[in-house]
Amino acid sequence: MKKYLVQFKPFLIFVSIFFLTYIVLTLLYKFYLNSYEADDLDSITIVTGKNAELLLKLFNYDVIIQKSSQNPWQEIIMNGAYLxxxxxxxxxxxxxILFVSFVAAFSGKFKKTFLFIILGLISIYILNVIRIALLTVLLFYFPKQNAFLHGVLFPLIIYGYVFILWIFWINRFSKYAK
Known part of the structure; x- marks a missing residue:
């Protein structure tokens, strides 16, 4: 048994750090969400919606993203119609959270790890705002493609981007990079 623990030690360390980080961050996020009333929307989601609205207005779209008066979400209204x-x-x-957990599990030097996480989080946030804005425009012009756009294409884009960040991290900065 000891032989297998030694043999699989790097894998076991990776899995332990990944799941510990993931569980801790998920619990912290759940505590954050629980600080809001059930019929209210958290401030991160509100800011994300407002940034998507600003981006769309930058490109002269007639769009309003506003808090629903009766539900815990924001409504996207484009050209006067609920979209x-x-x-x-x-x-x-x-x-x-998934991104940070993976990078932490393959951590390198603290400063590089910390900077990569911060820059990665900022870039994921920006990509997500762009994703919401693009999805809004595409849903306006192609409403019948909702399932494909929202359920396939845009998750593929954001998860694909995170995957590319992970590969870049492993090959350039992690303790396993050569």
Whole structure:
């Protein structure tokens, strides 16, 4: 048994750090969400929606993203018509938790790890705002493609980007990079 523990030690360390980081960050996020009333929306999601609205207005789209008066989401209104909604799951925090957990599990030097995490989180947030804005425009012009756009294409883009960040991290900065 000891032979196998020694043989698989790097893998066991990776899995332990990954799951510990993931569980701690997820619990912290759940505590954060629980600080809001059940019919209210958290501030991260509100800021994400407002940034998507600003981006769309930058490109001269007639769009309003506002808090629903009766539900815990933001309504996207484009050209005067209700188009979609932004819920807590749209803020990409769960993707960010996954990203941080993986990078922490393959950590390198503290300063590089910390900077990569911060820059990665910022870039994921920016990509997510762009994702919401693009999804809004595409849903306006192609409403019948909702399932494909929201369920396939845009998750592929954001998770694909995180995967590329992970590969870059492992090959350039992690303690396993050569």
């Amino acid at each position: 979609a909604r932004i819920t807590e799951g749209c803020n990409a925090v769960s993707v960010m």
